[in-house]
């Protein structure tokens with residue numbers, strides 16, 4: 001059912017007034033109906049080189065990646081071996097490097113909000129010196145594309161395009177992951193292990209670069225998951241929980257997961273998460289579409305917070321219990 005994931009060409013937003021209107025209509029439908037689409041015409045080059053660096057990073061000896069272990073970082077930055085990150089309480093069968101904005105290693109005090117621990121330094125592999133500049137350039141470019149897209153989404157909802165500028169500027173707390181999903185050993189074939197379990201993303205927009213293996217699946221209701229097709233050169237775009245909150249559910253932070261590849265198959269991907277500043281909170285969008293909306297999805301196991309810091313900390317505490325135990329033993333999930 002590839003037609004349920006529209007392919008939008010960002011160049012259409014600038015070709016003519018008519019093509020911009022058609023683009024905005026298609027964008028509004030995509031973010032309301034399914035909450036996932038494929039973006040082409042974004043002008044970002046270097047995807048193959050980035051996936052090449054991912055392959056090189058995950059081909060380093062495990063001991064070299066372990067030097068960057070996320071367990072060493074109170075800032076939730078660094079390398080997670082297979083099964084370290086958890087979703088729905090179960091270990092995800094992927095390896096990953098978590099990267100955020102480069103910040104000094106400050107240590108928030110006891111009275112400070114716990115989300116301040118998400119600002120800190122990254123950990124980079126000395127054996128792969130090209131990774132740092134490539135990732136930082138990539139996240140810079142994707143920040144630009146995401147901001148353009150966010151303004152277009154607001155315009156599509158008849159909201160002033162700059163309505164969220166103060167939420168993201170001057171320093172959006174972007175988050176980038178380099179991911180490797182190795183297939184299981186042949187003997188384990190058929191076991192239902194999750195690549196990454198069912199979840200929603202926490203922030204505003206996700207721009208995902210995936211290789212040609214597929215495996216990302218989207219919840220289309222009634223317990224049915226549909227494969228997101230591989231569209232060469234496209235970013236898979238989906239919405240985070242904060243846009244669901246700010247639109248009272250008119251926009252959808254759609255749940256999704258990744259299947260583990262078949263034995264012998266390795267999948268690489270690189271999601272970029274465009275988020276507000278850590279301390280920023282969402283206000284309801286002034287939009288006729290929003291005033292008629294019914295409200296966010298009510299899931300007691302996953303309360304949605306309007307403050308980005310609270311909302312993302314909820315996720316970090318769930319995903320990285322070992323980092324919490326090692327560095328933040330007293331830290332608790334924010335109250336709903």
Ligand SMILES: O=C(O)CCC(=O)C(=O)O
Nearest residue numbers: 179201210216258269271
């Ligand atoms: O690897 C993918 O295709 C998606 C990963 C994902 O959904 C996530 O890390 O939030």
Ligand SMILES: [Fe+2]
Nearest residue numbers: 199200201256
């Ligand atoms: Fe996700």
